[in-house]
Amino acid sequence: MKAYDRCRLIAAVFALAALGHPALAQTIEAPFTADLWELEGASLVEHLGRQALRGTASLRNVEFENGVIEFDLAVSGEASYPGIAFRAEGDDWFERVYIRPHRAGRYPDALQYTPTMNGIEEWQLCNGPGFTAGVEFPPDRWIPVRLEVKGSQARVFVNGAERPALEIHELRGGRAKGGIALVGENNAKAHFSNFRYRLDDGLAFDPAPVADSACGVLSEWDISRPFSANAIDDERAPEAQGITDLQWRRVAAEPSGLVDVGRYAKRPGREPSVICARTIIRSDGSETRKLLFGYSDAVSVLLNGKLLFSGGSAYRFRDPTFLGIAGYFDAVSLPLEKGDNELLLYVAEATGGWGFMCRDGGAVLHEDGVTRLWETPRSFRIPESAVYDPARGCLYVSNYDGYNRGAAGGQSISKLSLDGTIEDPDWITGLANPTGLALAGDTLYAVCRRALVKIDLRSRAIAEQIFFPQPVVPNDVAIGTDGAVFVSDSYKGCLYRIRGARCEEWLSAPELAAVNGICFLGDTLVAGGGQPPALYAVDIAAKSIRTIVKWRSGGIDGVEPDRRGNVLVAFGEGKLFRVAPSGQAVKVIDTTGPGLQFGDIAYVPEKGLLVVPRVYYGSVAAYSLR
Known part of the structure; x- marks a missing residue:
């Protein structure tokens, strides 16, 4: 055989091998036949115009590590738990994703990830962001489900959506690879069809969210x-x-x-x-x-x-x-x-x-050099936000009254000295449950339930109210270098922009779902919130959003720049992180054990003073962050 012919033959052999090799990332369809599936616990039936499988069946001779698994699922809406098991090692050890059709569209755990280890299902230990999510799953129709897996992460797409319904931050089973099985009851509650998979090591995932350590753990x-x-x-x-x-x-x-x-x-x-x-x-x-x-x-x-x-x-x-x-x-x-x-x-x-x-329950964490300086008596209604007034050398704190919502309009802003003395508990009155505060010169901005209220500090009087377009829960406020004012609406998932007396719904995006604290770092608007909680950078000119860092759990409340170009991020349950522009997050304070909450914080840069409204605890505290 000539060398030229030999080379052509070798190339042809490799081409044929590539066509049949799952590791080269082609999608493989797997119809429900006995040569491909273990069908002992399943039945093949006609359902909604297709050949369908109901029950539990495992795919033969496939070892799945990374890649994509897709199938269509039709449910009756009755209580059941149909889904997919993967990286299975026998019947006792596998990862699993399943639907709770009876909770779909109603509860935040209609979609569940859980491992099974040593034959023990773990869904009671796996709840919340990274484990469960709400999802719509209409009965009596075929709904596509797509699972993507890479290393210790996975994501689940439902009904052709572009964004995952569930992002799994950590696959807990600990097995690198294993079998695949469809899991359901062998009855009319759930049917599977159109199954296919792809072995693929090339999927791209963002870095996993920060896994925070609880303070005072008995380890x-x-x-x-x-x-x-x-x-x-x-x-x-x-x-x-x-x-x-x-x-x-x-x-x-x-x-x-x-x-x-x-x-x-x-x-x-x-x-x-x-x-x-x-x-x-x-x-x-x-x-x-x-x-x-x-x-x-x-x-x-x-x-x-x-x-x-x-x-x-x-x-x-x-x-x-x-x-x-x-x-x-x-x-x-x-x-x-x-x-x-x-x-x-x-x-x-x-x-x-x-x-x-x-x-x-009494353990607290303070980074080296962090000291609690003072704390007021628990005399505030619900202290929600604080802001520093450098011209007058004082602090203002908004008093929200979530216990008496019908009394909106009777709330106030308190005035405190920098040593924690409450100079006037009701320095400005007549406000409707104020939350976020911001200061520009002699004007104090307060976010109330229907409007942004401008307060003249010289006269201690309400100067103007600028109403939001169809607000839901307006929350925090930040002022840009050009004087434009931005307000977050946590339940509407948007940012308002105010120029002069005009307010517009400026930006809505999936990243802004549950947006809470906002601040400016130079010309960049920084926003915190969401589930899982994340810190985002919003480019004002491009109206684009970039993720700075994500955490696995918690609820972001306040965000403030420090004097070194970082952002201080306060979690409502009682944690403070310092986030560098690179996204590196370092925990500075943790008071979750004793239940000392953090609201919308203020930072006094020339004194290195962090001011913390304790929200439902009813006090205001200050820490030195030198």
């Missing part, structure tokens, strides 16, 4: 082997009932504080199961310390062998609609003794997720 635990719940008296320590074969295993909590028991233990049977978990809390003396905790499905808390708490949080345990989502929803006071104290939990599981979390 080091020993957990026992699992027992049948009926074999344990959960009100007595194990040694008091003669249980010695515990087979303790050291585990570490996740940054949130969660210990995911299903990652380490397999239930011994179908009946409810229980494990013991223990850790040591050290104290310099006798004291009472608040413990915040969460669990699924039931827990007993013992300190030094004595029962302090016993509770249940299983699905539908407390009422017919109760989901049993795990979170820091419970608290107990720990009577600590000097030295080492053993905290022991019995954690039981019936269905939906096996785990627990604990944190010190």
